[in-house]
Amino acid sequence: MATTSVLGPADLGRANRARVIRALQVHGPMSRSEVARELGIGRGSVTTIVQPLLDQGLLLELAKVPAAHGKPPRPLWFADTWQLGAVFAAPDVLVVATVSLDGQVLQRSRARFTDVDSFRTTLLTHSERLFRADTLLGIGVGSAGAVDVPTGTIMENYRIPTLNHLPLGPLLADHFGVPVYVDHHPRVQAIGDLWFGVGRDCRDFASVYTGDVLGVGLVADGRAVHGPRGGGGEIGHTVVDQHGTRCMCGQLGCWYTVASLGWLRDRARELGIARPDELTSRILAADPSDAARTLRGEYARNLALGLANLEQLLGSGTYVLHGDAAGGGDAFAALVAEEITRRIPRRGAEIRVIAAPEQDDATILGAAGLVMFRTYDAQL
Structure with missing residues (x-):
């Protein structure tokens, strides 16, 4: 007999925070009233939902903007307290980047590798140079080849079989001490389109x-x-x-x-x-x-x-x-x-x-979006 899981308050809170984050990603800075209208909820509910995000330093309130009537609103937007780590493991090229919560690529490096040993060395060398553990919310990875998502393991890569069975997620998680999410490259690319690109x-x-x-x-x-x-x-x-x-x-x-x-x-x-x-x-x-x-x-x-x-x-x-x-x-x-x-x-x-545009950052942005997606989204 099929069973249906019951959503607790924590699940609903996480889902509502995900909706607010998504609304900001799509529409840009928004006041509480604008968020309430967009999500079809009361303004007071918005305050309850966003307060944990403000407390965590994920969101901030911008300067007041002039209003024709009533109290001038202070739009909500993403803070620069935290950064997202992003990795694209292509068949023979590694791209490592830091991305702001609003989807701006802050720094990036690109290097080639030839085998699993050079892959590990290149990945950690470039990641150490770009990632700051005290400001890193998490790391997202878009990887070529089949990926076992729950374990963050590359299962099979036809073009670079030396990477088969590499526990990529644990490798980064153990090194940096932050959550790491690994997924199949085209799916991560799609998340980039959805969160930051033409699919918004x-x-x-x-x-x-x-x-x-x-x-x-x-x-x-x-x-x-x-x-x-x-x-x-x-x-x-x-x-x-x-x-x-x-x-x-x-x-x-x-x-x-x-x-x-x-x-x-x-x-x-x-x-x-x-x-x-x-x-x-x-x-x-x-x-x-x-x-x-x-x-x-x-x-x-x-x-x-x-x-x-x-x-x-x-x-x-x-x-x-x-x-x-x-x-x-x-x-x-x-x-x-x-x-x-x-x-x-x-x-x-x-x-x-x-x-896609000539400057195509969809996979790197998708890797960053993967952190937000997995951290604040809910499977409803």
């Missing part, structure tokens, strides 16, 4: 990473979606052609084999496009040749192949391109949207495909 005003969307890897983070009803122990997101390894090319995961015809940067460069070589090994979507977008136009169309169709399957399942309607495909800009995003639309039933719903 969108409750249902998919955040798509393209390049040397291919993955998707899903947001449904304003929440990042995952399976038990952090499963899901490895959509690049769904099969689109059972007679296709052998994938690095061992299967035949994975979506990755026809919609990754490796495929793009191989196809460019076949079409006679110059310097195929250096080709990116950004370079391709600037090439006026017939061969480049052909390749752009094929790439858009191949990306749309997997995204249309996702649309058939979930109907998210909005897709945010990151990584290589984002370099193709709005024109390429529009091609992908057209191809998705062509493959799905005509329900009259508009398909939106958005190219």
Whole structure:
């Protein structure tokens, strides 16, 4: 017989604080009255909810602003007392950063690694330089490869198998003495879009990473979606052609084999496009040749192949391109949207495909947002 957990006062308090934090992330500084209207609660309730956040130094009250009537309000905003640690463990690159509670990247460093030993050394060296334990609220990590979320362990990384079974979360937690949260890279990227980026005003969307890897983070009803122990997101390894090319995961015809940067460069070589090994979507977008136009169309169709399957399942309607495909800009995003639309039933719903901005910090911001999400959110 199924059971339903009962939410206690602590759960409800945490959930309400999460709602206030989320409202500020979306709308910017807000007075108590504005927060009350946004959340549909009384102004007195707002004071009760935010007082612990003020006491902890997470929020502060800004200077009074002029008011036409009544007492001048003092908007609530994020304090600079605390910082968030953020790590992006890509297949061969580590990015370490500190982020303010309002989503500003304060410092960052980037370095390459070759094996698990250089990974550990590089991670701790750069983290020690950037993180201050006395101001660090927590550390969030977006990691390539499958992640066991409860333990913060990298389970399997096809591109860097030497990292398999690395207890990444405990490594950082033991060193810095703060909570550490590790999750799958595309899901962390989606949290970055949701908390700090183009997804702030969108409750249902998919955040798509393209390049040397291919993955998707899903947001449904304003929440990042995952399976038990952090499963899901490895959509690049769904099969689109059972007679296709052998994938690095061992299967035949994975979506990755026809919609990754490796495929793009191989196809460019076949079409006679110059310097195929250096080709990116950004370079391709600037090439006026017939061969480049052909390749752009094929790439858009191949990306749309997997995204249309996702649309058939979930109907998210909005897709945010990151990584290589984002370099193709709005024109390429529009091609992908057209191809998705062509493959799905005509329900009259508009398909939106958005190219992430050139300065794309979604994963680093998502890693920082992961700390806020896990600390102050509640699974309601």
